Amino acid sequence: MADNLVIVESPAKAKTIEKYLGKRYKVIASMGHVRDLPRSQTGIDTENNYEPKYITIRGKGPLLKELKKEAKKAKKVFLASDPDREGEAIAWHLSHALGPDNDYYRVVFNEITKDAVKESFKTPSEIDMQLVDAQQARRILDRLVGYNISPVLWKKVKKGLSAGRVQSVALKLIIDRENEIRKFVPEEYWTIEGTFKTGRSKFTGKFNKLASDKQKTKLNTKADVDNVMNQIDGKDFHIDSVEKKEKKRNPAQPFTTSSLQQEAARKLNFKARKTMMLAQQLYEGIDIKKQGTVGLITYMRTDSTRISPTAKNEAYDLIEETYGKEFTGTQKTANKASSQDAHEAVRPTSAARTPDNMKQYLSRDQHRLYKLIWDRFIASQMAPAILDTVKIDLSNNGVLFRSTGQTIKFKGFMQIYIEGTDDGEDDLNSKLPEMNEGETVTSEKIDPSQHFTQPPPRFTEARLVKTLEESGIGRPSTYAPTIDTIQKRNYVKMDQKRFIPTEIGEIVNEQVVEYFPDIIDIAFTRNMEEDLDSVAEGDKEWRQVIDEFYKGFGPQVERAEEEMEKIEIKDEPVGEDCEKCGSPMVYKMGRYGKFMACSNFPDCRNTKAIVKEIGVKCPTCKEGEVVERKSKRNRIFYGCERYPECDFVSWDRPIGRDCPKCEHYLVETKKGKKAQVKCTNCDYTEDAS
Numbered sequence: 001m002a003d004n005l006v007i008v009e010s011p012a013k014a015k016t017i018e019k020y021l022g023k024r025y026k027v028i029a030s031m032g033h034v035r036d037l038p039r040s041q042t043g044i045d046t047e048n049n050y051e052p053k054y055i056t057i058r059g060k061g062p063l064l065k066e067l068k069k070e071a072k073k074a075k076k077v078f079l080a081s082d083p084d085r086e087g088e089a090i091a092w093h094l095s096h097a098l099g100p101d102n103d104y105y106r107v108v109f110n111e112i113t114k115d116a117v118k119e120s121f122k123t124p125s126e127i128d129m130q131l132v133d134a135q136q137a138r139r140i141l142d143r144l145v146g147y148n149i150s151p152v153l154w155k156k157v158k159k160g161l162s163a164g165r166v167q168s169v170a171l172k173l174i175i176d177r178e179n180e181i182r183k184f185v186p187e188e189y190w191t192i193e194g195t196f197k198t199g200r201s202k203f204t205g206k207f208n209k210l211a212s213d214k215q216k217t218k219l220n221t222k223a224d225v226d227n228v229m230n231q232i233d234g235k236d237f238h239i240d241s242v243e244k245k246e247k248k249r250n251p252a253q254p255f256t257t258s259s260l261q262q263e264a265a266r267k268l269n270f271k272a273r274k275t276m277m278l279a280q281q282l283y284e285g286i287d288i289k290k291q292g293t294v295g296l297i298t299y300m301r302t303d304s305t306r307i308s309p310t311a312k313n314e315a316y317d318l319i320e321e322t323y324g325k326e327f328t329g330t331q332k333t334a335n336k337a338s339s340q341d342a343h344e345a346v347r348p349t350s351a352a353r354t355p356d357n358m359k360q361y362l363s364r365d366q367h368r369l370y371k372l373i374w375d376r377f378i379a380s381q382m383a384p385a386i387l388d389t390v391k392i393d394l395s396n397n398g399v400l401f402r403s404t405g406q407t408i409k410f411k412g413f414m415q416i417y418i419e420g421t422d423d424g425e426d427d428l429n430s431k432l433p434e435m436n437e438g439e440t441v442t443s444e445k446i447d448p449s450q451h452f453t454q455p456p457p458r459f460t461e462a463r464l465v466k467t468l469e470e471s472g473i474g475r476p477s478t479y480a481p482t483i484d485t486i487q488k489r490n491y492v493k494m495d496q497k498r499f500i501p502t503e504i505g506e507i508v509n510e511q512v513v514e515y516f517p518d519i520i521d522i523a524f525t526r527n528m529e530e531d532l533d534s535v536a537e538g539d540k541e542w543r544q545v546i547d548e549f550y551k552g553f554g555p556q557v558e559r560a561e562e563e564m565e566k567i568e569i570k571d572e573p574v575g576e577d578c579e580k581c582g583s584p585m586v587y588k589m590g591r592y593g594k595f596m597a598c599s600n601f602p603d604c605r606n607t608k609a610i611v612k613e614i615g616v617k618c619p620t621c622k623e624g625e626v627v628e629r630k631s632k633r634n635r636i637f638y639g640c641e642r643y644p645e646c647d648f649v650s651w652d653r654p655i656g657r658d659c660p661k662c663e664h665y666l667v668e669t670k671k672g673k674k675a676q677v678k679c680t681n682c683d684y685t686e687d688a689s
Helices: 011-021 061-073 087-097 114-122 130-155 165-183 222-231 257-268 272-284 311-323 355-361 364-380 461-470 475-489 503-515 522-536 541-563
Strands: 004-008 025-029 076-079 104-107 188-198 201-210 237-251 286-288 292-294 385-396 399-410 439-450 492-495 498-501 572-577 586-592 593-598 612-617 625-630 636-640 653-658 665-671 674-679 685-687
Touching: 004 011, 004 061, 011 025, 011 114, 011 272, 011 292, 025 061, 061 087, 076 087, 087 104, 087 130, 130 165, 130 503, 130 522, 130 541, 165 461, 165 475, 165 498, 165 503, 165 522, 188 222, 201 222, 201 385, 222 439, 257 272, 257 364, 257 461, 257 475, 272 364, 272 475, 286 355, 311 364, 311 461, 355 364, 461 475, 475 492, 475 653, 498 503, 572 636, 612 653
Parallel strands: 004 025, 004 076, 076 104
Antiparallel strands: 188 201, 188 439, 201 399, 237 385, 237 439, 286 292, 385 399, 492 498, 572 586, 586 593, 612 625, 625 636, 653 665, 665 674, 674 685
16 A cells, blocks of 8 residues: 555646655645636635635545545645646645645656656645635636626626636737738838859949948838939949958747747647647657667746756767767856746757657657757757858949848857748858958849838737737746737637737727726736735735735726626628628627628528638539638638538638649649649649749
8 A cells, every 4th residue: 555645637637747756755736726716706715814615626526535535544645736836836736625634745846857856745845825825816806707707798788708817918919910010101212232243253242321421221112212323423333341250149949838839839829728738738748769768858937047057067068979079059048037937948858859759759749849849958068159240332323222131150069950030041151252352243133122111010929929928928838828819709809820919809898908907907907917926025914916916906896887888799691691691790709710691690590601612613523612621620721612512621722723734723832932733633832923
């Protein structure tokens, strides 16, 4: 019989840890929280010092009974939930739910490896009530906001709406950006690019300024361009200066939760929710041949970039052995001032477990995320890259052009990893031919181009996460559920991987802005996060933080209930009648997006998917039209309008022409960023343009 009971959150974690601890330990999963605030009521006694009312979560009764039974048999009960505020709260709730008759010991570990787990059981501690209080304060704040504002929105706007502290700010950021785009007035500007030749080599340069101007010459109109073009005398340009420099580029820091979510969105096209789910699996343990079940990464909820000396040394050894001593870095990792630094950055638990070695044990997506984490960590410990940069100024009759280039002299960390951006990768190898000051080159072509300034870009998921973090809104662990919520509520939709607010999202935001200004005020919300950190550090009492908030929030709720006008949201008419009962069809919004439904609901339950004809006959039946549809995952595909009579379907868009080689139909697809036409049967391709 086991002398000790260990309680963790998940079965995967339980399975991994039990193998490390041996027969004297029985490990059981609590499946997350066992107690929480009731769903049917606020559960906060605002008249009694904000006392929370905790109940056993529905469905957890049998599990809790089993846990109590096992706890009675054990000499010691170890609470081994995750090493963060939420995990500390789970441990505290377990100790209350299981009763006071047991000896409870808190154990935490940043990585689920044999050494780390065994070491943590040698030095158990008590539950950290400061962390518990910080989690309680956040939970109660969010409950007070959600359970007070949401009913007002149900009554005044529409059933099923919600508002929360972090989600309201996220929605406002998206809507504010959309308003900037709507108000944006494009401004004309011009550029002039030249193609130059020296010997057999060609290079390009851009107009910089007129020699007579102290600052860079602005080209706002065609007249400005004509003035420059008229001043150019002949094709010969004089090389005024050649400036060569060596530039160092340092690697990115190892991942925090936020930077992991951003980079996975950019490089792997993962949503924040998917990234965290896969990271949890890698953290809790994967079965590795001859090693058993082992956690492949450290804890994935962190805002620290700190790395342990042991991990550094292991990385240095691998880098030196694989790439050479010159590739080993010496840079230090630096945390932001706001970092809680509770544990390390997100990194592999062992640098020796390379992505190639682990590939056979992982699913495709697990492997892609593990490789991203491993690459980033190893690169962060490598030497800076060294770039040779060249800047050449050339002139003709007082018209100055500039050409810049760079080449990689020493790859350093770029040998394995370059950080992504929302705007694409840098051109790291734009080499210029060798030229010397005083030489003459010949212009082959001078091309003016008209442009117009562009509005600020809509938020991608990565850009939204970055903005929330920079603004001090929420915590990285909250970003995935926040983004998920505003999409499920239909407050925003995705178009080309960017957020666009919906009509209902704008209505909700308008009401929250007017009646609950503190909730969507970035400074107010950031200060609230700082107060929660103060609770975790023991500098503030959690009830005081709640009271300071609620004194201002309570009157706002009362005002909203009295003054907010009822808003009627009418369904948008489709412009056609229901084929079953003759009533007008309207657009409705469902879990998978817009669809058409009969306005005579519930007497008539006719619904139809929204389809769009693309002007191409079905290549299979030759009768129906090909229509554009959306899958349940909101991905566009193409099918025959005669479905199910005709089962033609394609992810790629048919173009209405047959292949000249084999006469099968052609589709338009993308190869990288370039559009391409290809045959669905043979290897024929052509440029889409």
